[in-house]
Amino acid sequence: MIERDPFGYIMVIFAMTVAVYLTRAGGYWLMGRVTIGPRVRRVFDALPGAIIAATVAPLLLRGGVSALCAVVAAGLAMIFVRRDFAAVIVGVAVAAAVRAAGL
Amino acid sequence: MSKSFSPHWTFGAFREGVIATLPLMPGLFAFGIAFGTVAARKGFSLFEAEVMSAFVFAGVAQLIVVDAWPQELTAATIFAAATVTFVICSRFLLIGASMRPLLVSLPAVQVYPFMHFVIEPPWLLALRYQRNGGNDPGFIFGSAATCWVVWVVSIAPGFWLGATADPHRFGLDMVMPAFFTAMMVSLWPGPRRAIGWIVAGGAAILSDQLFGGFWYVVIGALAGSLVGGLTDD
Numbered sequence: 658m659i660e661r662d663p664f665g666y667i668m669v670i671f672a673m674t675v676a677v678y679l680t681r682a683g684g685y686w687l688m689g690r691v692t693i694g695p696r697v698r699r700v701f702d703a704l705p706g707a708i709i710a711a712t713v714a715p716l717l718l719r720g721g722v723s724a725l726c727a728v729v730a731a732g733l734a735m736i737f738v739r740r741d742f743a744a745v746i747v748g749v750a751v752a753a754a755v756r757a758a759g760l
Numbered sequence: 761m762s763k764s765f766s767p768h769w770t771f772g773a774f775r776e777g778v779i780a781t782l783p784l785m786p787g788l789f790a791f792g793i794a795f796g797t798v799a800a801r802k803g804f805s806l807f808e809a810e811v812m813s814a815f816v817f818a819g820v821a822q823l824i825v826v827d828a829w830p831q832e833l834t835a836a837t838i839f840a841a842a843t844v845t846f847v848i849c850s851r852f853l854l855i856g857a858s859m860r861p862l863l864v865s866l867p868a869v870q871v872y873p874f875m876h877f878v879i880e881p882p883w884l885l886a887l888r889y890q891r892n893g894g895n896d897p898g899f900i901f902g903s904a905a906t907c908w909v910v911w912v913v914s915i916a917p918g919f920w921l922g923a924t925a926d927p928h929r930f931g932l933d934m935v936m937p938a939f940f941t942a943m944m945v946s947l948w949p950g951p952r953r954a955i956g957w958i959v960a961g962g963a964a965i966l967s968d969q970l971f972g973g974f975w976y977v978v979i980g981a982l983a984g985s986l987v988g989g990l991t992d993d
Protein backbone atom coordinates (compact mmCIF):
# COMPACT_ATOMS: atom_id res chain seq x y z
CA MET A 658 0.00 0.00 0.00
CA ILE A 659 0.98 3.56 -0.52
CA GLU A 660 1.73 6.20 2.02
CA ARG A 661 -1.25 8.55 1.77
CA ASP A 662 0.54 11.74 0.97
CA PRO A 663 -1.59 13.92 -1.30
CA PHE A 664 1.03 16.66 -1.54
CA GLY A 665 3.74 14.21 -2.59
CA TYR A 666 1.40 12.68 -5.15
CA ILE A 667 0.62 16.07 -6.62
CA MET A 668 4.35 16.86 -6.79
CA VAL A 669 5.07 13.61 -8.67
CA ILE A 670 2.29 14.32 -11.17
CA PHE A 671 3.53 17.86 -11.59
CA ALA A 672 7.14 16.70 -12.13
CA MET A 673 6.06 14.03 -14.65
CA THR A 674 3.82 16.50 -16.46
CA VAL A 675 6.66 19.01 -16.81
CA ALA A 676 9.10 16.30 -17.93
CA VAL A 677 6.81 14.87 -20.58
CA TYR A 678 5.76 18.32 -21.79
CA LEU A 679 9.43 19.26 -22.24
CA THR A 680 9.85 16.27 -24.56
CA ARG A 681 6.65 17.06 -26.45
CA ALA A 682 7.24 20.77 -26.96
CA GLY A 683 11.06 20.75 -26.82
CA GLY A 684 11.70 19.08 -30.17
CA TYR A 685 9.18 21.29 -31.90
CA TRP A 686 10.60 24.43 -30.27
CA LEU A 687 14.18 23.55 -31.17
CA MET A 688 13.27 23.04 -34.83
CA GLY A 689 12.11 26.66 -34.93
CA ARG A 690 15.50 27.93 -33.73
CA VAL A 691 17.57 26.00 -36.25
CA THR A 692 17.60 26.66 -39.98
CA ILE A 693 17.20 23.50 -41.96
CA GLY A 694 19.20 22.81 -45.10
CA PRO A 695 18.18 20.23 -47.69
CA ARG A 696 20.48 17.61 -46.17
CA VAL A 697 19.01 18.01 -42.67
CA ARG A 698 15.57 18.08 -44.26
CA ARG A 699 16.17 14.63 -45.73
CA VAL A 700 17.40 13.33 -42.38
CA PHE A 701 14.17 14.52 -40.80
CA ASP A 702 12.12 13.01 -43.60
CA ALA A 703 13.75 9.68 -42.77
CA LEU A 704 13.08 10.11 -39.05
CA PRO A 705 9.48 8.80 -38.64
CA GLY A 706 10.18 5.45 -40.28
CA ALA A 707 13.41 5.16 -38.30
CA ILE A 708 11.60 5.77 -34.98
CA ILE A 709 9.07 3.07 -35.83
CA ALA A 710 11.73 0.57 -36.93
CA ALA A 711 13.78 1.30 -33.80
CA THR A 712 10.71 0.74 -31.60
CA VAL A 713 9.61 -2.51 -33.21
CA ALA A 714 12.95 -4.29 -33.78
CA PRO A 715 13.92 -4.89 -30.11
CA LEU A 716 10.31 -5.87 -29.32
CA LEU A 717 10.56 -8.53 -32.03
CA LEU A 718 13.80 -9.88 -30.62
CA ARG A 719 12.40 -9.93 -27.08
CA GLY A 720 8.96 -11.25 -28.06
CA GLY A 721 10.28 -14.34 -29.83
CA VAL A 722 8.29 -16.52 -32.25
CA SER A 723 4.83 -15.23 -31.31
CA ALA A 724 5.85 -11.56 -31.74
CA LEU A 725 7.53 -12.30 -35.07
CA CYS A 726 4.44 -14.16 -36.35
CA ALA A 727 2.17 -11.36 -35.12
CA VAL A 728 4.16 -8.62 -36.83
CA VAL A 729 4.54 -10.52 -40.12
CA ALA A 730 0.81 -11.29 -40.11
CA ALA A 731 -0.03 -7.66 -39.35
CA GLY A 732 2.23 -6.50 -42.19
CA LEU A 733 0.65 -8.93 -44.66
CA ALA A 734 -2.85 -7.94 -43.54
CA MET A 735 -1.97 -4.30 -44.09
CA ILE A 736 -0.52 -4.97 -47.55
CA PHE A 737 -3.65 -6.84 -48.68
CA VAL A 738 -6.48 -5.18 -46.76
CA ARG A 739 -5.06 -1.66 -46.23
CA ARG A 740 -6.86 -1.20 -42.91
CA ASP A 741 -4.99 -0.48 -39.65
CA PHE A 742 -7.70 -2.11 -37.61
CA ALA A 743 -7.60 -5.32 -39.62
CA ALA A 744 -3.82 -5.43 -39.25
CA VAL A 745 -4.02 -4.96 -35.47
CA ILE A 746 -6.77 -7.61 -35.09
CA VAL A 747 -4.84 -10.09 -37.22
CA GLY A 748 -1.60 -9.40 -35.33
CA VAL A 749 -3.21 -9.83 -31.91
CA ALA A 750 -5.14 -12.95 -32.98
CA VAL A 751 -2.03 -14.58 -34.45
CA ALA A 752 -0.04 -13.84 -31.29
CA ALA A 753 -2.79 -15.35 -29.11
CA ALA A 754 -3.08 -18.40 -31.40
CA VAL A 755 0.67 -19.02 -31.50
CA ARG A 756 0.87 -18.75 -27.71
CA ALA A 757 -2.17 -21.02 -27.28
CA ALA A 758 -0.34 -23.55 -29.46
CA GLY A 759 2.51 -23.35 -26.97
CA LEU A 760 5.21 -21.88 -29.22
CA MET B 761 -7.21 24.29 -28.25
CA SER B 762 -9.10 27.34 -29.41
CA LYS B 763 -12.18 27.06 -31.56
CA SER B 764 -12.70 28.22 -35.09
CA PHE B 765 -11.16 31.69 -34.72
CA SER B 766 -8.15 30.70 -36.74
CA PRO B 767 -8.42 30.28 -40.49
CA HIS B 768 -5.49 27.85 -40.42
CA TRP B 769 -7.40 24.73 -39.47
CA THR B 770 -10.94 23.49 -39.98
CA PHE B 771 -13.48 21.35 -38.17
CA GLY B 772 -13.88 19.31 -41.33
CA ALA B 773 -10.29 18.10 -40.92
CA PHE B 774 -10.85 17.71 -37.16
CA ARG B 775 -13.72 15.33 -37.91
CA GLU B 776 -11.59 13.48 -40.43
CA GLY B 777 -8.95 13.06 -37.71
CA VAL B 778 -11.50 11.73 -35.23
CA ILE B 779 -12.79 9.20 -37.77
CA ALA B 780 -9.28 8.08 -38.75
CA THR B 781 -8.55 7.41 -35.07
CA LEU B 782 -11.65 5.29 -34.35
CA PRO B 783 -10.04 2.00 -35.50
CA LEU B 784 -7.35 2.50 -32.85
CA MET B 785 -9.81 2.90 -29.99
CA PRO B 786 -9.86 -0.77 -28.92
CA GLY B 787 -6.07 -0.85 -28.58
CA LEU B 788 -5.92 2.41 -26.65
CA PHE B 789 -8.80 1.28 -24.50
CA ALA B 790 -7.04 -1.98 -23.68
CA PHE B 791 -3.91 -0.06 -22.69
CA GLY B 792 -5.92 2.30 -20.48
CA ILE B 793 -7.60 -0.66 -18.79
CA ALA B 794 -4.17 -2.11 -18.08
CA PHE B 795 -3.02 1.12 -16.43
CA GLY B 796 -6.25 1.41 -14.42
CA THR B 797 -5.72 -2.10 -13.15
CA VAL B 798 -2.15 -1.45 -12.05
CA ALA B 799 -3.14 1.82 -10.35
CA ALA B 800 -5.94 0.04 -8.46
CA ARG B 801 -3.59 -2.73 -7.37
CA LYS B 802 -1.07 -0.17 -6.08
CA GLY B 803 -3.68 1.47 -3.86
CA PHE B 804 -4.33 4.68 -5.78
CA SER B 805 -7.79 6.18 -5.84
CA LEU B 806 -9.64 6.36 -9.14
CA PHE B 807 -9.41 10.14 -8.96
CA GLU B 808 -5.62 10.00 -8.57
CA ALA B 809 -5.30 7.58 -11.47
CA GLU B 810 -7.49 9.80 -13.67
CA VAL B 811 -5.59 12.98 -12.78
CA MET B 812 -2.29 11.35 -13.67
CA SER B 813 -3.70 10.04 -16.97
CA ALA B 814 -5.13 13.42 -17.94
CA PHE B 815 -1.97 15.39 -17.15
CA VAL B 816 0.84 12.99 -17.98
CA PHE B 817 -0.93 11.21 -20.88
CA ALA B 818 1.97 8.81 -21.50
CA GLY B 819 0.97 5.23 -20.83
CA VAL B 820 4.34 3.52 -20.63
CA ALA B 821 5.81 6.18 -18.33
CA GLN B 822 2.71 6.09 -16.11
CA LEU B 823 2.83 2.31 -15.82
CA ILE B 824 6.49 2.29 -14.87
CA VAL B 825 6.31 5.13 -12.34
CA VAL B 826 3.17 3.78 -10.65
CA ASP B 827 4.55 0.27 -10.61
CA ALA B 828 7.81 1.42 -8.99
CA TRP B 829 6.14 3.87 -6.59
CA PRO B 830 8.46 4.34 -3.59
CA GLN B 831 7.53 3.75 0.03
CA GLU B 832 8.41 7.30 0.93
CA LEU B 833 8.29 10.32 -1.33
CA THR B 834 11.31 12.60 -1.11
CA ALA B 835 12.55 15.37 -3.38
CA ALA B 836 15.03 12.85 -4.81
CA THR B 837 12.36 10.26 -5.68
CA ILE B 838 10.19 12.96 -7.25
CA PHE B 839 13.15 14.02 -9.39
CA ALA B 840 13.75 10.38 -10.30
CA ALA B 841 10.12 10.03 -11.44
CA ALA B 842 10.57 13.09 -13.66
CA THR B 843 13.85 11.74 -15.08
CA VAL B 844 12.36 8.32 -15.86
CA THR B 845 9.43 10.04 -17.57
CA PHE B 846 11.76 12.24 -19.62
CA VAL B 847 13.87 9.31 -20.75
CA ILE B 848 10.90 7.09 -21.64
CA CYS B 849 9.27 9.96 -23.51
CA SER B 850 12.44 11.28 -25.17
CA ARG B 851 11.09 9.88 -28.44
CA PHE B 852 8.55 12.72 -28.30
CA LEU B 853 11.47 15.14 -28.93
CA LEU B 854 11.92 13.55 -32.33
CA ILE B 855 8.20 13.26 -32.97
CA GLY B 856 7.66 16.92 -32.07
CA ALA B 857 10.50 17.98 -34.34
CA SER B 858 9.03 16.02 -37.24
CA MET B 859 5.64 17.72 -36.72
CA ARG B 860 7.07 21.18 -37.38
CA PRO B 861 6.06 21.27 -41.08
CA LEU B 862 2.42 20.44 -40.32
CA LEU B 863 1.95 22.95 -37.49
CA VAL B 864 4.30 25.79 -38.39
CA SER B 865 1.55 27.84 -40.03
CA LEU B 866 -0.34 28.08 -36.73
CA PRO B 867 0.23 30.72 -34.03
CA ALA B 868 2.31 29.54 -31.07
CA VAL B 869 -0.63 30.13 -28.73
CA GLN B 870 -2.42 27.25 -30.46
CA VAL B 871 0.57 24.99 -31.06
CA TYR B 872 2.08 24.89 -27.57
CA PRO B 873 -1.10 23.94 -25.68
CA PHE B 874 -1.69 21.30 -28.36
CA MET B 875 1.78 19.78 -27.84
CA HIS B 876 0.57 18.37 -24.50
CA PHE B 877 -1.62 15.96 -26.49
CA VAL B 878 1.11 14.56 -28.71
CA ILE B 879 1.38 10.76 -28.72
CA GLU B 880 2.26 8.26 -31.44
CA PRO B 881 -1.09 7.37 -33.06
CA PRO B 882 -2.12 10.92 -34.09
CA TRP B 883 1.41 11.62 -35.26
CA LEU B 884 1.49 8.47 -37.41
CA LEU B 885 -1.98 9.11 -38.82
CA ALA B 886 -1.03 12.71 -39.59
CA LEU B 887 2.11 11.57 -41.40
CA ARG B 888 0.02 9.43 -43.71
CA TYR B 889 -2.54 12.23 -44.05
CA GLN B 890 0.27 14.56 -45.18
CA ARG B 891 1.66 11.94 -47.51
CA ASN B 892 -1.74 11.78 -49.17
CA GLY B 893 -1.70 15.54 -49.68
CA GLY B 894 -3.43 16.78 -46.52
CA ASN B 895 -2.09 19.89 -44.78
CA ASP B 896 -4.84 20.92 -42.33
CA PRO B 897 -3.64 20.71 -38.69
CA GLY B 898 -7.27 20.14 -37.66
CA PHE B 899 -6.67 16.50 -38.59
CA ILE B 900 -4.06 15.90 -35.90
CA PHE B 901 -6.05 17.97 -33.38
CA GLY B 902 -9.06 15.71 -33.91
CA SER B 903 -6.98 12.56 -33.71
CA ALA B 904 -5.13 13.66 -30.53
CA ALA B 905 -8.34 14.82 -28.82
CA THR B 906 -9.92 11.44 -29.54
CA CYS B 907 -6.95 9.56 -28.10
CA TRP B 908 -6.94 11.71 -24.96
CA VAL B 909 -10.64 11.21 -24.30
CA VAL B 910 -10.41 7.45 -24.90
CA TRP B 911 -7.35 7.22 -22.66
CA VAL B 912 -8.95 9.09 -19.76
CA VAL B 913 -12.26 7.20 -20.06
CA SER B 914 -10.57 3.79 -20.34
CA ILE B 915 -8.85 4.09 -16.93
CA ALA B 916 -12.15 3.63 -15.05
CA PRO B 917 -13.19 0.15 -16.25
CA GLY B 918 -9.65 -1.10 -15.68
CA PHE B 919 -9.67 0.37 -12.21
CA TRP B 920 -12.99 -1.24 -11.37
CA LEU B 921 -12.03 -4.57 -12.81
CA GLY B 922 -8.90 -4.55 -10.68
CA ALA B 923 -7.59 -7.43 -12.67
CA THR B 924 -7.95 -7.96 -16.42
CA ALA B 925 -7.43 -10.77 -18.82
CA ASP B 926 -3.77 -11.78 -19.06
CA PRO B 927 -2.50 -9.38 -21.77
CA HIS B 928 0.20 -11.80 -22.89
CA ARG B 929 -2.15 -14.76 -23.29
CA PHE B 930 -4.61 -12.75 -25.38
CA GLY B 931 -1.93 -11.08 -27.46
CA LEU B 932 -2.81 -7.59 -26.26
CA ASP B 933 0.88 -6.73 -25.89
CA MET B 934 1.04 -7.02 -29.70
CA VAL B 935 -1.42 -4.18 -30.32
CA MET B 936 1.26 -1.50 -30.62
CA PRO B 937 3.81 -3.57 -32.60
CA ALA B 938 1.05 -4.62 -35.03
CA PHE B 939 -0.10 -1.03 -35.38
CA PHE B 940 3.47 0.16 -35.97
CA THR B 941 3.96 -2.54 -38.59
CA ALA B 942 0.81 -1.44 -40.40
CA MET B 943 2.17 2.11 -40.37
CA MET B 944 5.50 0.95 -41.80
CA VAL B 945 3.59 -0.55 -44.73
CA SER B 946 1.89 2.83 -45.25
CA LEU B 947 5.16 4.75 -44.97
CA TRP B 948 7.23 2.41 -47.17
CA PRO B 949 9.77 4.74 -48.84
CA GLY B 950 11.06 2.31 -51.46
CA PRO B 951 13.90 -0.21 -51.10
CA ARG B 952 16.69 2.38 -51.30
CA ARG B 953 15.66 4.53 -48.35
CA ALA B 954 14.52 1.50 -46.37
CA ILE B 955 18.23 0.98 -45.63
CA GLY B 956 17.69 3.57 -42.91
CA TRP B 957 15.01 1.38 -41.35
CA ILE B 958 17.35 -1.61 -41.24
CA VAL B 959 20.05 0.54 -39.64
CA ALA B 960 17.49 1.92 -37.18
CA GLY B 961 16.32 -1.55 -36.18
CA GLY B 962 19.87 -2.89 -35.92
CA ALA B 963 21.13 0.05 -33.85
CA ALA B 964 18.09 -0.19 -31.58
CA ILE B 965 18.65 -3.90 -30.96
CA LEU B 966 22.35 -3.31 -30.33
CA SER B 967 21.81 -0.49 -27.85
CA ASP B 968 19.01 -2.46 -26.21
CA GLN B 969 21.42 -5.36 -25.68
CA LEU B 970 24.36 -3.17 -24.60
CA PHE B 971 22.76 -0.54 -22.40
CA GLY B 972 19.24 -1.78 -21.62
CA GLY B 973 16.87 0.92 -20.43
CA PHE B 974 14.89 3.01 -22.83
CA TRP B 975 17.57 4.71 -24.89
CA TYR B 976 17.31 2.26 -27.76
CA VAL B 977 14.45 4.15 -29.43
CA VAL B 978 16.46 7.37 -29.53
CA ILE B 979 19.74 5.76 -30.60
CA GLY B 980 18.12 3.60 -33.29
CA ALA B 981 16.02 6.46 -34.65
CA LEU B 982 18.97 8.85 -34.89
CA ALA B 983 21.23 6.26 -36.56
CA GLY B 984 18.48 5.22 -38.99
CA SER B 985 17.44 8.73 -39.95
CA LEU B 986 21.06 9.82 -40.52
CA VAL B 987 21.82 6.84 -42.74
CA GLY B 988 18.43 6.92 -44.49
CA GLY B 989 18.57 10.67 -45.04
CA LEU B 990 22.15 10.80 -46.28
CA THR B 991 22.01 7.77 -48.60
CA ASP B 992 19.17 9.44 -50.46
CA ASP B 993 21.56 11.30 -52.80
